[in-house]
Amino acid sequence: MASISTLPIPARFPDPFTTDPHVPERLIGERRSYRTVWVSDIHLGTRGCNAAMLIDFFDHVDCETLYLVGDIIDGWRLKKRHFWPPEHNDVVWRVLKRAKRGTRVVYVPGNHDEMVKPFDGFDFGGVEIRREAIHETADGRKLLVVHGDEFDAVMLAHRWLAFVGDAAYTALMKCNVLVNALRSKLGLPYWSLSMVAKHKVKNAVQFIGRYEEVVAHAARSRGVDGVVCGHIHSAEMRPIDGVDYYNDGDWVEGCTALVEHHDGTMEILHWAEEVAVRALPAQLALPARAA
Numbered sequence: 001m002a003s004i005s006t007l008p009i010p011a012r013f014p015d016p017f018t019t020d021p022h023v024p025e026r027l028i029g030e031r032r033s034y035r036t037v038w039v040s041d042i043h044l045g046t047r048g049c050n051a052a053m054l055i056d057f058f059d060h061v062d063c064e065t066l067y068l069v070g071d072i073i074d075g076w077r078l079k080k081r082h083f084w085p086p087e088h089n090d091v092v093w094r095v096l097k098r099a100k101r102g103t104r105v106v107y108v109p110g111n112h113d114e115m116v117k118p119f120d121g122f123d124f125g126g127v128e129i130r131r132e133a134i135h136e137t138a139d140g141r142k143l144l145v146v147h148g149d150e151f152d153a154v155m156l157a158h159r160w161l162a163f164v165g166d167a168a169y170t171a172l173m174k175c176n177v178l179v180n181a182l183r184s185k186l187g188l189p190y191w192s193l194s195m196v197a198k199h200k201v202k203n204a205v206q207f208i209g210r211y212e213e214v215v216a217h218a219a220r221s222r223g224v225d226g227v228v229c230g231h232i233h234s235a236e237m238r239p240i241d242g243v244d245y246y247n248d249g250d251w252v253e254g255c256t257a258l259v260e261h262h263d264g265t266m267e268i269l270h271w272a273e274e275v276a277v278r279a280l281p282a283q284l285a286l287p288a289r290a291a
């Protein structure tokens with residue numbers, strides 16, 4: 001059986017790992033190249049995580065900068081019970097390998113991987129840990145990169161948000177951290193208003209719209225041109241009151257990533273659909289070429 005360990009490793013890519021991936025890294029001839037890729041809400045360590053789809057994504061896509069926008073490893077769930085199949089290791093393997101090969105990897109922790117937050121400013125194996133980041137696009141826009149859990153508490157006050165000052169707004173964000181620190185001590189799961197509302201509230205669409213407005217408001221007050229977040233597992237890109245709102249979605253249900261092309265154009269990739277199209281016969285997938 002051919003194993004990846006039998007393949008010669010080019011000298012410029014010294015293998016820093018003692019184990020090979022469970023799913024061997026596929027050598028795809030034409031990998032797609034982007035300036036920047038954002039992924040979040042992978043939730044490694046849970047059954048919901050679609051690791052196979054993400055492994056496929058990493059084997060087809062290259063980028064100069066990779067942002068991991070939080071909830072990458074689900075520490076909250078792992079605390080309760082251990083679940084770590086080999087595919088989840090393979091995702092970590094691919095990210096670290098990428099960093100070694102020269103991709104800039106920035107990890108902005110979220111609420112489910114908040115145990116990473118104290119390492120703000122550290123650099124682990126080429127992965128920069130940052131509580132938040134500012135990304136400058138090829139066309140010169142400044143984007144704030146945050147996971148987005150800090151807006152959960154703000155959502156409760158959304159209706160009168162317009163009447164309160166930014167101090168109250170910031171206080172509400174801190175309130176969310178305190179509530180969940182307490183819940184963690186009590187052994188309770190993370191409480192996310194956004195996720196509860198998305199799954200239980202009938203008008204989830206309206207709720208998501210409000211969340212997006214809250215995030216855009218925060219970005220505007222920070223003086224940036226746009227914001228990239230995750231957290232609500234709902235990929236989106238649209239201008240909101242003069243701010244570019246981007247959400248890279250998740251790898252539990254949606255399997256989406258946000259990418260920046262080399263000219264600064266942004267796009268949401270729906271990977272499950274790309275995989276489905278790839279499985280189709282060529283004449284069905286690409287009618288123009290078949291003609």
Ligand SMILES: [Mn+2]
Pocket residue numbers: 070071110111112147149230231232
């Ligand atoms: Mn989250």
